[in-house]
Amino acid sequence: MKKLVLQLIFGFIILPLSVAGTLFYLNKNGFFNISKVEVVLENPPGGQEQFLKPNVDNLESALAKYKGLSLWNIKLKKISREVSALNWVDGLNIKRSWPSTLSVRVRPHEVKLLFMAKSGKLVPIIKDGTFLTPIESKEAPDVALLEGETFLKKTELRKKSSGCDRTNSC
DSSP: OHHHHHHHHIIIIIHHHHHHHHHHHHHHTTTTBOOEEEEEESSOOTTOHHHHHHHHHHHHHHHGGGTTSBTTTOOHHHHHHHHHTSTTEEEEEEEEETTTEEEEEEEEOOEEEEEEOTTSOEEEEETTSOBOOOBOGGGOOSOEEEOSHHHHHOHHHHHHHHTHHHHOOO
């Protein structure tokens, strides 16, 4: 009977406390501090690499502020809200890769059209007719180019032009 009680005490009290204490010690000494933020594009649309590269670089720079923080202490929902707020992001998955990597998988919107602004910059348009941030011509994906005040003012016309009405997936 004594042997069973000792085994239960060891199994349910001493062993879990030892594991928790070790993890606490390692966390306090920086073992779980983020040293690498990894941004991976998930199913990027073909031919849009030159458009996505600056966006991914900017995202990596924005997430660099989390380097040095413990993986235990960061709030993934906060990071998710921050990344989801970017207009070129369609979906994302964030996870902790132990012991020291924050992994962010991003699914970008596919640019369906480009609009030529009066300033000469190109404005990407996604399937629902929404404008993204203006880009330089060297970053432009290989898609149809629109110009004219009509496309600027009418979202429905942009939707039709991007094929949103034909697929009914918007």
